[in-house]
Amino acid sequence: MKRLIVCLMAVVAVMNVAAQSVYDFKVKDEAGREVSLEQYKGKVLLIVNTATRCGFTPQYNELEALYSKYKAEGLEILDFPCNQFGQQAPGSIEEIHQFCTANFNIHFPQFDKIEVNGPNEHPLYKWLKSQKGFGGFDVNDQRGKMMDGMLRKKDAAYDKNSDIKWNFTKFLVGRDGQVINRYEPTANMGDIESDLQMEMNPVLKNIMARRSVRKYLDKPVEHSKLSLVVRAGINAPSGMNRQPWIVRVVEDQQLIADVTNVYKQVNPEMVKRDKNFKNMFRNAPNLICVCTPVNGGDLDAGLLGENMMLAAQSLGLGTCCLGGPVRFLLSNEKCKFFMERLEIPADYKLNYIIAIGYPDEQPDAKPRDASKVKFIRP
């Protein structure tokens, strides 16, 4: 019998970790009623384990400020009091709620007390921790150093597991119910707000979601959508509004197939390497060819291109900026028919091509090197 119970507990634990999103969990509200987190579908959630007698308790002020600033845009802060860290959340949930309302005038939902670590940990927290483990304290920060020292004294290997380390650990959950990030209690609230804005601001979100796509559905892009993308492009800034570029949008699939036949003859090994090979333009059904005057305009053309790729992304389209195929087109005599169809004036050159279509893959984000950025401050 005992073995069966242990087995069942293990199955339940695995099921919780295998949850698809935060909406799979139920929690108890302040009045002890079971509620599903499904009610927060489409919202951005900041989930925090709190305590009323902690050095970090004044963070309630910052949390309430964040809530009042972003609630209208869809932020919900879910507050789970927890007495597991220094027993700093004693008292009933009613007493805790009264305290928080009286002292910090909080307006975000506060739930029943839970445990976030150990055998009685709430399934929600088991899942949250499985999605984002402990990333360490910033020991260059005074408070981070203090926390690290305190916890290491108790357990030299405290940082080797994903347990919640202290009160006011936070998880940011996106509108799709997936964990975006985890913040230790010492994390700067400004950094949390930045991540929040990345998720809530549709322009920033669109920028962050764009990827180079190299696998597309067999479905040409509608003319109206291509026009919209190009319109967004030509509205990019240009030096003295010269708009030095010219743009050619290829909607003729036969033209793409014909020039790809030339490519196939010259580069059979490249064709073999891409097991999804459809054409030499990273398999996209449509192309936007950007041309610039032979003596300049690169900068303006670049801005035009990014506008178009972001516009495409916002319309559910994928893109890939292409330099390689341009070099092939310019260097191979047999591609002349393609170049002629573009009707590029003699004093212009084909600069780059944007492959565009309905994506058939969701590539991961490529890493970016933030160390290249330096802020020059007073």
Ligand SMILES: Cc1cc2nc3c(=O)[nH]c(=O)nc-3n(C[C@H](O)[C@H](O)[C@H](O)COP(=O)(O)O)c2cc1C
């Ligand atoms: C000027 C330029 C030329 C590029 N040429 C090619 C290309 O010939 N083939 C290709 O597959 N990707 C090409 N790319 C896409 C880059 O590889 C891609 O932007 C980069 O790896 C970052 O990935 P991301 O766009 O998904 O963030 C090019 C990008 C730029 C800006």
